[in-house]
Amino acid sequence: MGRGRSGVMAACYLVRFKDMTPERAVSEIRLIRPNSIETPEQERSIIRYFDCLRGTASAQIQAIEDDTERFNKL
Secondary structure, eight states, X not given: XXXXXXXXXXXXXXXXXXOOOHHHHHHHHHXXXXXXXXXXXXXXXXXXXXXXXXXXXOHHHHHHHHHHHHHHTO
C-alpha cells in the first residue's frame, strides 16, 4: 500500500539529504500521505538512522553501520 516501509524510506531520505530531524521528517511525510509510517517501531527506526548519521547510535547499531560502510568500499 506504500505507507509503512515506503514512508520510512522517504523520511530517512529527508533526514539524510534535507537535514531534517526525524520528527519533522515523519510529519512532512504524513502531511503528504496521511497514515504513513504506521507503527512506533517504524518511527524508532528513523530515529536510529538519524543517530547513526550523527555517530550517537548505540555501539551495536554503530558496529552494523561501520560494517556496512566497509562493505560499500569494496
